[in-house]
Amino acid sequence: MKQQTNLTRYKWIAFLGLLLMGIGSFLSCLAPTPVLCNIGSAILILSMMILGYAFYFWRP
Secondary structure: OHHHHHHHHHHHHHHHHHHHHHHHHHHHHHOOOHHHHHHHHHHHHHHHHHHHHHHHHOOO
16 A cells, blocks of 8 residues: 555656646747746756656656
């Protein structure tokens, strides 16, 4: 039962990373100012780190 709980947790972390990647890519590509474009790029980098962490422990 404990193993199933951990897998569910990493699935949610992966989902959060995918959601952040979508927001970051949208903001990075369509931002009206360079500052927002840089924030979008930072969100993309953060989401890649989150996804790397989640998919390291949960391999679908």
